[in-house]
Each structure stands twice: as C-alpha cells, then as structure tokens.
Amino acid sequence: MTPYASRVLDLVDRIPRGRVMSYGDVAELMGEGSARGVGSVMARYGAETCWHRVLMSDGSLPPGHEREATALLKRERVPMRGTRVDMPAARWDGRGA
DNA sequence: AAGCTGACTCGCT
DNA sequence: GAGCGAGCCAGCT
Numbered sequence: 001m002t003p004y005a006s007r008v009l010d011l012v013d014r015i016p017r018g019r020v021m022s023y024g025d026v027a028e029l030m031g032e033g034s035a036r037g038v039g040s041v042m043a044r045y046g047a048e049t050c051w052h053r054v055l056m057s058d059g060s061l062p063p064g065h066e067r068e069a070t071a072l073l074k075r076e077r078v079p080m081r082g083t084r085v086d087m088p089a090a091r092w093d094g095r096g097a
Numbered sequence: 098a099a100g101c102t103g104a105c106t107c108g109c110t
Numbered sequence: 111g112a113g114c115g116a117g118c119c120a121g122c123t
Contacts, residue, residue: 004120023105027119035105037120043104044121051104062104 001045004033008041015053018076019092020085022057029094059084 011030015021023042024035035057042051042062052072055061059081061069066083079086 002121027105033120034118036103036118037105039104040102040120041104046104054104056104057106064104 004037005041005045007032008038009045009049012042012049012051012054014097015050015092016097018078018090020053020055020073020078020087020090021092022087023054024057025091026054055085057087059087059090061085 007030008026011026012021021029022035023038026038027033027035038054042054046054046062051062052065052069055069061084070080070083073080073085079089
C-alpha cells in the first residue's frame with residue numbers, strides 16, 4: 001500500500017451512494033496524478049472500497065467487472081443508459097459530500 | 098536509472 | 111458509434 005493509493009481510496013470512500021466518478025475525475029479532484037494512476041490503484045486495492053462507483057469517463061464499466069458493477073449500481077439506483085452509466089446525471093463533482 | 102505495463106482519456110478517422 | 115494513436119503517470123523489473 002503506497003501513500004498515493006491511500007489518498008485515492010480515501011476519496012473513493014467519500015463518493016456518495018448513488019453517484020459515480022470517472023478515474024480522471026478522481027485524479028482531478030484529488031489534484032494529483034492522472035486517470036491511469038487511479039486505475040492502477042483500483043486494480044490493486046479496489047476490492048477494499050466502493051470500486052463500482054469509479055468507472056470510465058464515457059460511463060462504461062470497469063473492464064472485467066461489468067456484470068457485478070451493473071448489479072451494484074442498479075441496487076444504488078444509479079441512472080443507467082443501457083450498459084453504461086448516464087454520466088451527466090450520475091457524475092459526482094465532489095460538492096456536498 | 099531506464100523500460101514496460103495497465104480497472105485511463107481525448108482527438109481524429 | 112467503433113477503432114486507433116499518442117499522452118498520461120504510478121509501480122515493478
């Protein structure tokens with residue numbers, strides 16, 4: 001576990017139920033790193049947090065976890081458009097945590 | 098220290 | 111709308 005990974009997981013933990021953020025959004029709100037960096041952290045430590053609330057900027061789900069993510073997201077009433085999340089509606093901007 | 102890899106993104110075809 | 115190339119950056123060899 002690296003310090004950077006801790007900060008990423010810390011922010012992901014604050015994403016409200018029913019909302020989502022893209023990898024790039026997480027990096028931007030954190031003010032450090034980039035989408036790839038966040039993706040690496042999720043790949044290694046995602047199991048310890050609400051990994052399903054972090055996905056691609058176009059709303060598509062994390063590769064290899066489409067089925068499970070869809071189930072969890074629907075359970076949280078996250079707005080979806082087919083197989084993808086409706087980003088304009090579900091995206092969390094970090095305000096009102 | 099240099100090189101490779103990958104749960105990323107964006108612009109162009 | 112799908113495919114491709116280039117830029118991105120943390121972690122591991």
